[in-house]
Amino acid sequence: MTLSVAIVGVGLVGSEFVKQTLPLVKSHVIRIVGLSTSKKSLFAASGLDVVEADWKTALSSSVIAASPESLLGNLGKLVDDGEKTVLIDNTSSDDIAALYPRFLRAGISIITPNKKAYSSSLSLYYDILSASTKTGARILNEATVGAGLPIISTLRDLVATGDNVRKIEGVLSGTLSYIFNEFSTVQGTGPSFSSVVKIAREKGYTEPHPGDDLNGADVARKLTILSRLIPSLKDKLAEGYKSVSTTSLVPKELEGLSGDDFVSRLAGFDSHFEELRASAKKENKVLRYVGVINAETNEIKASLEKYPADHPFATSLGGSDNIIAFHTERYGARPLIVQGAGAGAAVTAMGVLSDTLRLLD
Numbered sequence: 001m002t003l004s005v006a007i008v009g010v011g012l013v014g015s016e017f018v019k020q021t022l023p024l025v026k027s028h029v030i031r032i033v034g035l036s037t038s039k040k041s042l043f044a045a046s047g048l049d050v051v052e053a054d055w056k057t058a059l060s061s062s063v064i065a066a067s068p069e070s071l072l073g074n075l076g077k078l079v080d081d082g083e084k085t086v087l088i089d090n091t092s093s094d095d096i097a098a099l100y101p102r103f104l105r106a107g108i109s110i111i112t113p114n115k116k117a118y119s120s121s122l123s124l125y126y127d128i129l130s131a132s133t134k135t136g137a138r139i140l141n142e143a144t145v146g147a148g149l150p151i152i153s154t155l156r157d158l159v160a161t162g163d164n165v166r167k168i169e170g171v172l173s174g175t176l177s178y179i180f181n182e183f184s185t186v187q188g189t190g191p192s193f194s195s196v197v198k199i200a201r202e203k204g205y206t207e208p209h210p211g212d213d214l215n216g217a218d219v220a221r222k223l224t225i226l227s228r229l230i231p232s233l234k235d236k237l238a239e240g241y242k243s244v245s246t247t248s249l250v251p252k253e254l255e256g257l258s259g260d261d262f263v264s265r266l267a268g269f270d271s272h273f274e275e276l277r278a279s280a281k282k283e284n285k286v287l288r289y290v291g292v293i294n295a296e297t298n299e300i301k302a303s304l305e306k307y308p309a310d311h312p313f314a315t316s317l318g319g320s321d322n323i324i325a326f327h328t329e330r331y332g333a334r335p336l337i338v339q340g341a342g343a344g345a346a347v348t349a350m351g352v353l354s355d356t357l358r359l360l361d
C-alpha cells in the first residue's frame, strides 16, 4: 500500500525530508499529498507532482493559505477512503503539536522531530496517547532525541523487555556538543564562544531560535521525552520541560531578543564564557553540557559540568555528536552507549523517514 504523506514545515529538516523521500515517491511507496509552510500550502489527494527543486517554486507561488484545519479535513477524507495517511510535522510549532490529538482521532498517524508535544504538559501527552490508542493511528518521534540515533527505540525496547533503567546520562544537544567540543578543548584554548554559536547555527544544528538551545530548554525537553518512557518517572514532570532543573547559558540581557539579534549581541558576553573555560582548564578539565535522568534518586537535570581531560565526554566527542549512556540492571557493569551526530538536516530527516517507513511494517 502507498502511504499518503502531508508535510507541514519545509525548513532545513523538512526540505531534506522531501529530498530523501523522492526515490520512494518514484517507486510508489510514498505519495506526497500535502506541503506547507507557516503561510502557504499545496494539497492534492492523488499526490502532488513533486520534482526536486520544482516543489519549492510551486509552494512559494501557491495562492492557498496554510490551514491546519483544512489539512485535517482533507487527510480525514483520505482515511475514510481507506488510505494509510500520515502527517509529518517538521515544524517546531506548539500550535501544530496541540492539534495532534485531533489528527490521531481522525485516524491520521503522525511522525515528527518536533519536541513540543511530548515535552509540554502531562495532559497534552496523555491526550495524545489516548487518541492514538482509540483509533490505532500511530505517533512516532525518534528524531526528537538524538536526531536519527536510535535513542527512543532503544529505551522503549529496554523497558518493554522488563529491564530496570537506573540512570540515563549524556550529551543530548548537538548544538551544545558542537559548541563545547570546539570552545572547551583539553588545551584550554580556542575560538570565542559567540563565534562557535554562530557556526553551529550556520551548520543547521540549532533550534530555529538558538537561545532555545543555550537556555537548556532543548535538553530539558529531551529529558522529559525520555523520562516519560520510564515507568517510575512517567508522571513526574507535570509541566514537562519546565519541571526539569535546568542551567541556562543565556545572559539575562539577551532574553526575549530575536534569533538574529541574539547571535549578534552574544559577542558582548564572550569574556564571561572565557572565564568559565579558563577555570575548567585550571583543573585540567573541559566544559560539557549534560543531561541526567536518575531513576533511583528521581533527579532530572540539565547542566553545564566540568569533566577531566581523559573522560570520554572530553576525548571521544566531535562535531554535533550526542552520547547517551543507559545504565540498567542488565547493562550493570558497563552501560549501553549510543553515540553519533545528534543534529543536522541529513541525520534528522533520516530519523523522520525511517519512522515513516515503520508505518508500513
Ligand SMILES: NC(=O)C1=CN([C@@H]2O[C@H](COP(=O)(O)OP(=O)(O)OC[C@H]3O[C@@H](n4cnc5c(N)ncnc54)[C@H](OP(=O)(O)O)[C@@H]3O)[C@@H](O)[C@H]2O)C=CC1
Pocket: 008, 009, 010, 011, 012, 013, 014, 036, 037, 038, 039, 066, 090, 091, 092, 093, 095, 096, 113, 114, 115, 143, 144, 147, 174, 204, 205, 206, 207, 208, 342, 343, 344, 345, 348
Ligand atoms: N535541525 C536539527 O538538527 C534538528 C531539528 N529537530 C527539530 O526539527 C524541527 C524542524 O527544525 P528545522 O528544520 O531545523 O527548523 P526550520 O526553522 O529550518 O524550519 C521550520 C519550518 O517550520 C515551518 N513552520 C513553523 N510554524 C509552522 C506552522 N504553524 N505551520 C506550518 N509550518 C510552520 C516554518 O515555515 P516558515 O518558513 O513559513 O516560517 C519552517 O519552514 C524542529 O522541531 C526541531 O526541533 C530535531 C532534531 C534535529
Ligand SMILES: N[C@@H](CC=O)C(=O)O
Pocket: 144, 145, 146, 147, 172, 173, 174, 175, 176, 205, 206, 207, 213, 218, 342, 343, 344
Ligand atoms: N537543536 C537541537 C536539534 C536537535 O534536536 C540540538 O542541537 O540537539
Ligand code: NA
Pocket: 142, 143, 144, 145, 146, 147, 148, 149, 150, 151, 152, 351
Ligand atoms: Na533519535
